[in-house]
Amino acid sequence: MTVKRARDLAFSGIVLIAAAIWIFPLYWALTTSLRSENRIVSDAGVLIDELNFSAYLSVLSNSKLPIWYLNSVGTSLIITIIVLVTGMMCAYALSQLRFPGRKMLYLVVVASFMVPVPALYVAQFVLMSDLDLVNTWWGIILPQLIVPVVVIVYKQFFDAIPREMREAVLLDGGGEFTLLFKLYLPLNWGITAALAIITFISAWNNFFWPFLIATSENMMTIPVGITQVNDSFGVAYARMMALALLAAAPVIIGYLVFQKRVTEAVMISAGVKG
Amino acid sequence: MSIPKRRRRELRASFLMTAPFLFIFIVFFLYPTFSVIALSFTDAPLIGEGQWIGVDNYAKLLNDRLFYTSLWNNLYFVLLTVIPTTVIALLIALAVSKLKGRMQALVLTLFFLPYVLPVSVVTMIWTWMLDFQFGILQPLIAAITGKPVPVFKNPHWVMPMIAVVTIWWTNGFNVLLLIAGLRNIPPDLYEAAALDGATSWQRFWRVTWPLLWPITALVLTLQLILQLKLFDQVYLLSNGGPFNQSYVVLMQMYREAFQLNNGGYASAIAMVLFLFIVIVSVLQFQLLRIGGRK
Numbered sequence: 001m002t003v004k005r006a007r008d009l010a011f012s013g014i015v016l017i018a019a020a021i022w023i024f025p026l027y028w029a030l031t032t033s034l035r036s037e038n039r040i041v042s043d044a045g046v047l048i049d050e051l052n053f054s055a056y057l058s059v060l061s062n063s064k065l066p067i068w069y070l071n072s073v074g075t076s077l078i079i080t081i082i083v084l085v086t087g088m089m090c091a092y093a094l095s096q097l098r099f100p101g102r103k104m105l106y107l108v109v110v111a112s113f114m115v116p117v118p119a120l121y122v123a124q125f126v127l128m129s130d131l132d133l134v135n136t137w138w139g140i141i142l143p144q145l146i147v148p149v150v151v152i153v154y155k156q157f158f159d160a161i162p163r164e165m166r167e168a169v170l171l172d173g174g175g176e177f178t179l180l181f182k183l184y185l186p187l188n189w190g191i192t193a194a195l196a197i198i199t200f201i202s203a204w205n206n207f208f209w210p211f212l213i214a215t216s217e218n219m220m221t222i223p224v225g226i227t228q229v230n231d232s233f234g235v236a237y238a239r240m241m242a243l244a245l246l247a248a249a250p251v252i253i254g255y256l257v258f259q260k261r262v263t264e265a266v267m268i269s270a271g272v273k274g
Numbered sequence: 275m276s277i278p279k280r281r282r283r284e285l286r287a288s289f290l291m292t293a294p295f296l297f298i299f300i301v302f303f304l305y306p307t308f309s310v311i312a313l314s315f316t317d318a319p320l321i322g323e324g325q326w327i328g329v330d331n332y333a334k335l336l337n338d339r340l341f342y343t344s345l346w347n348n349l350y351f352v353l354l355t356v357i358p359t360t361v362i363a364l365l366i367a368l369a370v371s372k373l374k375g376r377m378q379a380l381v382l383t384l385f386f387l388p389y390v391l392p393v394s395v396v397t398m399i400w401t402w403m404l405d406f407q408f409g410i411l412q413p414l415i416a417a418i419t420g421k422p423v424p425v426f427k428n429p430h431w432v433m434p435m436i437a438v439v440t441i442w443w444t445n446g447f448n449v450l451l452l453i454a455g456l457r458n459i460p461p462d463l464y465e466a467a468a469l470d471g472a473t474s475w476q477r478f479w480r481v482t483w484p485l486l487w488p489i490t491a492l493v494l495t496l497q498l499i500l501q502l503k504l505f506d507q508v509y510l511l512s513n514g515g516p517f518n519q520s521y522v523v524l525m526q527m528y529r530e531a532f533q534l535n536n537g538g539y540a541s542a543i544a545m546v547l548f549l550f551i552v553i554v555s556v557l558q559f560q561l562l563r564i565g566g567r568k
Contacts, residue, residue, distance in 0.1 A: 012377055015369045019384035025442070026387065028410060029399045041408050082298075090295035099288035105296075112299075114555035115307060116503050118524055119544040122320070122531045123306035123313060129321050146303045151295065176287035205392040207506045208524075212532065223392035227510060237402045244398040248391050255390045259383065262390070266447060267454050270496065 033241035040238050055242035059229070064217055065246060068225035071214075073250075075140045075221060076203040083147045083199050084192065091154030092180045096166070106155075109148045117146070118208055125212055139213045140221065144203055149269045150195055157188050194265035197258050201251055222247045310548075313541035320537040331542035341543065344523045347433065351504055351522065354437035356497045360490065362441065363448035368482075370449065371456045382453070386446035393443070397510040400439045401426075426512045429519040436507050436520060443507075444500070448493045455489030456482070495558035499551055523547050 031048050032040050033055050059065060093099065094106055124143045125134075133139035161184060169179050185192065210221045217228065226247045229240075255262050314331055318324025335341050370382050388396065403411050406424040416422050425431040459482065467477045505524035508514060514521040514529075523543060531540035 011369075012373055015373060015381055016377070018366075018369070019381045022442070023384045023387060025399050025403055026391075028403065032402065046410075086295040086298060089291040093288045093291040097284055097288040097291070099285055099292075102288075105292065108304075109299075112303065114552045115303075116499070116547055116551040118503055118505060118527075119548040119551075120303070120306040120310055122527065122537055122540050122544060123310035124302065125531070126309070126313075126321065126537065127302070127306055142298075142302050143306075145298045175283070176291065180291075201390055205390075207393045212528075223394045226398070227394050237405070237408070240398055241402060244395040248395045251390045251392070252387065255387065256383070263386070263450055266450055270447075270451055270492065 029241040029244055032237055033245055035238055037236055037238045052238075055238040056246065059239050059243045059246065063229045063243065064220075064225060065222075065229075065243070067218055068220050068222045071137070071140075071219060071225075072204055072222040075137055075144075075210075076200050078137070078141050079144050079203040080196050080200045082141075082145055083150055084196055086145070087147065087150035087195075088154050088185065088192075089180065091151045092158055092176070092184060094151070095155045095158035096179075096184075097176065109151050112146070112148045117143075121209065121212060124209075128213060133213075135214055135216045135219045137219075140210050140219070143209060144206060147199060147202075150199065153191065153195060153268055154188070157191050158184055161187060190261075190264075191268070193258075194261045194268065197254065197261050198265035198269060201254065201262070204251055310541045310544055313538055314545045316538045318538045319535045320531050320540075324538050327538070331539050334539065335542055335546065340518065340521065340526060341523075343518050344521050344526045345546075347518075347520060348502055348504065348522050350433055351437060352498060352501050354434055355440055355501045356494060358437070359441045359445050359448055359497060360493050363445050363452055363493065364490070366445070366449045367452035367456055368478075371453055382449070385449050388443050389446035391443065393506040394510055396439060396443045397507060400442075401511065404435065427516050429516050432512050432516065432520045436504075436511055439511065440501070440504075440507055444497075448497065451489055451493055452486070455486045459485045491558075491561055495554065495561065498554055499558075502547065502551055502554070 028046070031046065034048060034052055035050050036052050036054065039050070090105075090109075094102060120143075128134055128139045128142070131139075133142070165183060166179060169183055174182065204221075205223060206221075207223045211224045214220045214224060217225070220228070226243050229243055313324070315326060315328060316324035317327050317330070366385055370378060370385070373381060403409055404415075404425050406412065406422055406427075409422075412422040415425070423431055425435040463481050463485070464477060467481050472480065503524065504522050505528065508520050508522055508525055509528070512520045514525045524547065527540045527543045527547070530536045530543060
């Protein structure tokens with residue numbers, strides 16, 4: 001038994017070391033960001049032995065990071081809210097109501113999974129330009145509102161709710177909207193939170209579309225904005241890493257706080273039960 | 275309440291509830307889908323009207339050597355990422371699923387964390403890791419090849435290194451799916467196999483592998499679709515270079531549309547990618563359906 005225990009312990013140790021190596025780039029970015037520019041090019045000790053925040057201060061005061069934060073938070077929040085509300089209502093109708101074209105609508109939503117979104121960027125850019133929305137929040141937001149997986153996931157969860165529960169609300173004189181917001185939504189707060197987090201993270205992380213539509217520095221989101229600074233710094237890796245970590249902080253913290261929800265959402269949106 | 279009135283209310287509610295989604299879906303998704311198809315048959319610039327030119331753009335594509343380079347690089351990248359990332363993710367998932375409690379949670383967090391990072395953060399970190407002069411990985415590269423290599427400026431190294439960065443970034447997703455798949459395998463099957471005296475090697479190939487196959491197939495096809503859409507990492511790490519060795523289809527679409535102002539031609543390029551991915555998706559659907567029937 002002790003031999004087995006020792007082997008288990010050794011195995012855990014090896015896996016932990018592998019995980020530590022895997023996350024090393026992020027750790028190394030943190031170490032670098034806490035050093036002075038002179039030091040990072042002269043010696044390469046891997047331990048965090050210095051807490052020099054000058055790179056962070058320099059980045060915060062010399063870049064438009066605060067504006068990009070605002071743009072990212074604003075657009076990602078609006079995207080998340082609209083995607084969830086419209087997706088939830090559509091899913092409710094698909095799941096609980098009978099109307100002509102219902103099957104057709106569901107098929108189109110499922111089929112839209114197949115379309116590679118970047119292939120539409122040229123046409124979407126032309127559309128945004130026709131609507132005069134280039135370099136605006138709505139230009140960033142509108143094409144990102146297409147998240148069919150939200151409809152599919154909500155529909156599956158709504159389908160699973162016993163229909164007897166509806167009757168009670170209907171007898172009390174409630175309509176379909178009351179049913180959705182007083183019964184179906186409260187029963188699905190968990191999945192709503194999960195979908196909200198994953199939608200927010202993907203909107204926050206989207207690079208290609210905001211990069212095309214937000215070309216003026218004041219309209220850029222975080223992932224696009226930080227690539228601009230990087231060009232103007234030259235070799236200034238302490239500042240680059242400080243910038244990278246500041247840009248990633250909200251998603252890293254969000255993930256660590258809502259870990260269970262994030263992993264749940266990732267699995268559900270891939271169609272896998274956890 | 276009379277039936278027709280109830281029915282009318284149901285129809286009204288259906289309309290009100292589907293309308294917002296439908297409006298967004300039609301205007302910002304279906305319409306662009308049709309207009310990209312239409313644009314691909316015109317000589318339109320990015321902004322402005324164009325003439326209908328039939329299949330000229332597609333004929334031009336057939337003679338465009340850069341397009342073949344892009345396609346080849348896309349396929350090369352798929353080879354470099356799809357199967358390697360699935361194998362790595364499977365090894366990690368098998369290891370993680372043997373751990374217990376907090377240890378398991380900690381290790382899984384560490385392996386998954388890169389997946390939530392924005393792509394430009396990932397490329398900035400790896401640009402620093404692999405910096406020609408000061409990169410912490412250069413001693414390792416020098417130990418293997420004898421000298422440091424500016425990896426994103428070297429035609430042989432560029433695609434494999436973009437693949438390494440991509441695998442590091444996206445692997446956590448695959449690990450998560452495979453762990454879920456492993457958890458769904460009933461433990462009594464392993465007990466039965468152990469009673470029959472199966473070695474752990476036999477248990478893997480006779481129990482784990484066949485039962486995990488639906489998830490493995492899902493991971494493989496999702497990766498295939500994802501990696502065909504390669505753009506961000508290439509744009510940020512090598513910008514298609516050196517000597518077009520990392521030029522890919524979406525890179526060409528971007529250049530044609532947004533730098534050379536050829537909206538029509540860029541749309542034709544987009545259509546090729548579109549077709550590729552639709553075909554892969556249909557195959558995926560069939561594959562998963564067959565897997566589900568067993």
